Amino acid sequence: MxxxxxxxxxxxxxxxxxxxxxxxxxxxxxxDPAIFKSDGEFAWTDFWDFLKCYDKAAATILTKDxxxxxxxxxxxxxxxxxxxxxEMFSSxxxxxxxxxxxxxxxxxxxxxxxxxxxxxGIEGRIIVTCVRHFGASRALKVAQQFVAAPHPYVVxxxxxxxxxxxxxxxFAPAFNLVRDAGYQTTTHAGEFGGPVSIRASxxxxxxxxxxxxxxxxxxxxxxxxxxxRRIPLELCPGSNIATGLYDSREQHxxxxxxxxxxxxxxxxxxxxxxxxxIGQEYDCAARIYGLTEEELKNITRNALHSGFCxxxxxxxxxxxx
Ligand code: HPA
Ligand code: ZN
Numbered sequence: 001m002x003x004x005x006x007x008x009x010x011x012x013x014x015x016x017x018x019x020x021x022x023x024x025x026x027x028x029x030x031x032d033p034a035i036f037k038s039d040g041e042f043a044w045t046d047f048w049d050f051l052k053c054y055d056k057a058a059a060t061i062l063t064k065d066x067x068x069x070x071x072x073x074x075x076x077x078x079x080x081x082x083x084x085x086x087e088m089f090s091s092x093x094x095x096x097x098x099x100x101x102x103x104x105x106x107x108x109x110x111x112x113x114x115x116x117x118x119x120x121g122i123e124g125r126i127i128v129t130c131v132r133h134f135g136a137s138r139a140l141k142v143a144q145q146f147v148a149a150p151h152p153y154v155v156x157x158x159x160x161x162x163x164x165x166x167x168x169x170x171f172a173p174a175f176n177l178v179r180d181a182g183y184q185t186t187t188h189a190g191e192f193g194g195p196v197s198i199r200a201s202x203x204x205x206x207x208x209x210x211x212x213x214x215x216x217x218x219x220x221x222x223x224x225x226x227x228x229r230r231i232p233l234e235l236c237p238g239s240n241i242a243t244g245l246y247d248s249r250e251q252h253x254x255x256x257x258x259x260x261x262x263x264x265x266x267x268x269x270x271x272x273x274x275x276x277x278i279g280q281e282y283d284c285a286a287r288i289y290g291l292t293e294e295e296l297k298n299i300t301r302n303a304l305h306s307g308f309c310x311x312x313x314x315x316x317x318x319x320x321x
Pocket of ligand 1: 010013054160161162188239269270
């Protein structure tokens with residue numbers, strides 16, 4: 001089986017309906033039944049409704065041990081699909097919403113990474129993210145917490161959320177603070193925002209990767225720049241189809257971006273919400289885009305070379321491919 005690596009997955013978005021129900025039961029919290037469909041899967045209608053459903057599911061992660069469990073559960077699922085490395089987005093803002101400190105949030109995730117490594121040999125690292133639609137001042141606060149408390153597993157900074165809100169330049173103070181402290185960064189761009197959003201992100205933020213970036217395919221000049229500068233794309237085909245950006249995997253520009261010379265990676269984004277997994281993303285790439293085993297391995301190599309973890313870990317992981 002091809003070894004896999006993932007760079008774009010929202011930890012709070014990895015919770016399965018079963019895990020959400022389990023945490024609610026053990027914490028004695030009441031769940032909004034509207035977050036589930038009659039078949040038990042998450043219920044949402046479009047991207048913006050997804051973000052609301054995601055927030056409600058994330059609000060069931062109440063304790064440090066919940067974060068440990070969510071992390072462990074996700075990494076265990078990945079390891080069973082032959083993933084060897086996962087760089088996961090964590091959201092201190094979502095933890096703060098339920099009254100959890102930045103330190104407890106990270107301690108819980110760290111324990112989950114350690115437990116999964118001990119049992120499955122899988123490695124994990126954390127990218128602390130801010131949430132674009134929460135605004136620039138909250139983003140700056142997350143960045144300040146980030147630089148004030150370095151953590152061995154926290155390897156970078158990122159931004160998710162609604163691309164339609166605010167402008168990338170509004171978040172430059174947060175991103176620059178983190179960059180000046182010596183860290184690499186990534187931002188969601190070119191998902192719902194289109195190529196203009198990618199341009200604005202590259203011009204205003206010190207990012208070394210793009211979350212999605214898929215809509216660079218709509219702008220030849222931009223695409224050439226992304227290829228020339230070897231800016232890795234965190235592509236999430238299953239997510240893009242689930243949220244209605246493309247009608248089918250056949251119509252998704254994954255292969256076109258790869259053939260244009262982009263550094264492409266495969267990612268699951270929010271797997272139970274989008275009915276996907278890292279394993280399914282690789283399987284579909286093989287089946288639908290006709291990727292060979294060597295091409296799939298190269299996607300894993302792309303992910304490891306583009307990871308924000310240290311070189312010694314990258315070498316160790318690359319040797320496993
Ligand atoms: N896109 C943007 N923001 C997000 C997502 C996503 O898929 N998941 C959680 N926050
Ligand atoms: Zn995402």
